[in-house]
Amino acid sequence: MMGHIEHHPNDETILSYAAGSLPAAMALVVGCHLQYCSACRERVAQADAVGGSLMSQLQEKPLSDGRRESMMALLDASPSGEASPAAAHESSPAAASRSELPRLLRNLVDQDDFDSLPWKSIVPGMKQVDLKCGEGDAKLLRIAAGKQMPVHTHRGHELTLILRGGYSDSLGKFNAGDFADLDGSVEHQPIADADQDCICLAGMDAPLEFRGWIAKLVQPFIKI
Amino acid sequence: MAKEATQQERTGAFWADCMERVAGERDKKSFMLLFDHFSPRVNAYLLGQGVEASLAEDLTQDALLALWNKAHLYKREKAAVSTWLFRVARNLWIDRLRKQRGIAYESDENLTETYEPEPSINADGDRLLRVIEQLPNNQAQVVYKSYYEGKSHSEIALETGMPLGSVKSSLRLAIRAFRQHFGDNE
Numbered sequence: 001m002m003g004h005i006e007h008h009p010n011d012e013t014i015l016s017y018a019a020g021s022l023p024a025a026m027a028l029v030v031g032c033h034l035q036y037c038s039a040c041r042e043r044v045a046q047a048d049a050v051g052g053s054l055m056s057q058l059q060e061k062p063l064s065d066g067r068r069e070s071m072m073a074l075l076d077a078s079p080s081g082e083a084s085p086a087a088a089h090e091s092s093p094a095a096a097s098r099s100e101l102p103r104l105l106r107n108l109v110d111q112d113d114f115d116s117l118p119w120k121s122i123v124p125g126m127k128q129v130d131l132k133c134g135e136g137d138a139k140l141l142r143i144a145a146g147k148q149m150p151v152h153t154h155r156g157h158e159l160t161l162i163l164r165g166g167y168s169d170s171l172g173k174f175n176a177g178d179f180a181d182l183d184g185s186v187e188h189q190p191i192a193d194a195d196q197d198c199i200c201l202a203g204m205d206a207p208l209e210f211r212g213w214i215a216k217l218v219q220p221f222i223k224i
Numbered sequence: 225m226a227k228e229a230t231q232q233e234r235t236g237a238f239w240a241d242c243m244e245r246v247a248g249e250r251d252k253k254s255f256m257l258l259f260d261h262f263s264p265r266v267n268a269y270l271l272g273q274g275v276e277a278s279l280a281e282d283l284t285q286d287a288l289l290a291l292w293n294k295a296h297l298y299k300r301e302k303a304a305v306s307t308w309l310f311r312v313a314r315n316l317w318i319d320r321l322r323k324q325r326g327i328a329y330e331s332d333e334n335l336t337e338t339y340e341p342e343p344s345i346n347a348d349g350d351r352l353l354r355v356i357e358q359l360p361n362n363q364a365q366v367v368y369k370s371y372y373e374g375k376s377h378s379e380i381a382l383e384t385g386m387p388l389g390s391v392k393s394s395l396r397l398a399i400r401a402f403r404q405h406f407g408d409n410e
Contacts, residue, residue: 058268075255
């Protein structure tokens with residue numbers, strides 16, 4: 001289904017994903033791309049290695065007295081060897097491989113095909129499904145075959161993964177598996193391929209909550 | 225041999241040897257060497273992420289216990305022990321403090337089935353450490369805030385007063401330095 005992948009997340013997006021610091025909606029889009037892209041899995045593995053080295057370098061904070069002994073006791077209590085069975089809500093690999101949806105998305109919406117999702121029309125030729133991810137905005141977009149989206153910029157940093165079909169815009173041709181990593185300055189007008197609907201997963205940062213009175217004071221002057 | 229190695233000789237290769245003895249022989253001495261070295265660092269990482277002190281110690285034990293229980297899944301050509309432990313620790317604090325983000329990461333079980341060996345990764349984290357130490361201040365700052373405090377780009381911009389674009393470009397430059405370490409020059 002996924003051909004050669006041409007467009008990938010930016011370096012800083014990969015690093016933040018590995019660090020665990022991307023908001024959930026954006027991290028989800030990266031996580032789904034990884035299923036299809038071994039090159040980016042390797043980039044994340046490298047960023048994980050950076051995290052490991054940084055962790056090794058931290059000023060040590062020893063555990064309290066008694067923790068070492070209780071750790072040793074845990075070793076005897078633990079079954080040796082085999083991995084514990086995956087949690088019940090996780091998709092089994094076999095079931096997930098039959099799904100049209102990327103594994104992580106399938107875990108979230110519990111559906112195996114795009115047509116079964118609760119699509120809602122937003123403008124003629126465009127439908128969407130809002131995804132509940134608790135942090136930031138994530139949604140699935142479905143652009144009708146041959147349809148041109150209105151010119152738009154992005155409110156903030158927006159990540160998009162093409163899941164089916166493809167589109168073209170000023171940045172190039174995007175096919176299934178490709179990843180568009182766009183910040184707020186990019187203006188574009190994607191046109192879906194003529195032969196089939198284009199389905200994308202999009203995630204963006206949530207508006208920041210400002211704590212503290214200094215932050216509240218400066219908030220009106222900061223453009224995010 | 226493990227017992228003769230001095231503190232200075234304990235490199236990435238030493239810890240990988242320990243992991244193999246844990247996997248192959250269920251060797252508790254090797255495990256406790258790993259525990260004594262890594263637990264204060266994992267604990268420091270979790271505290272940095274804002275995990276409350278006694279919970280951080282519980283999670284540190286959980287992370288090290290995962291090392292013991294899943295040692296048979298460890299492949300030294302794929303990752304340094306510190307990399308492996310970092311992933312486990314990251315997933316643990318996400319699960320406690322930022323549960324929403326859990327949707328974006330594969331479970332450990334899935335990882336072993338779907339992630340093929342990645343031989344170009346140099347599992348020796350020691351040289352990487354030197355790269356990190358040589359980063360300019362602003363790059364080091366954004367890297368630390370990303371990895372240790374779980375801060376998003378816009379949160380870092382707000383906290384440091386750096387423009388968002390500078391946060392991103394500093395991260396990008398830092399990654400370029402890391403990539404040179406991995407021998408992948410574009």
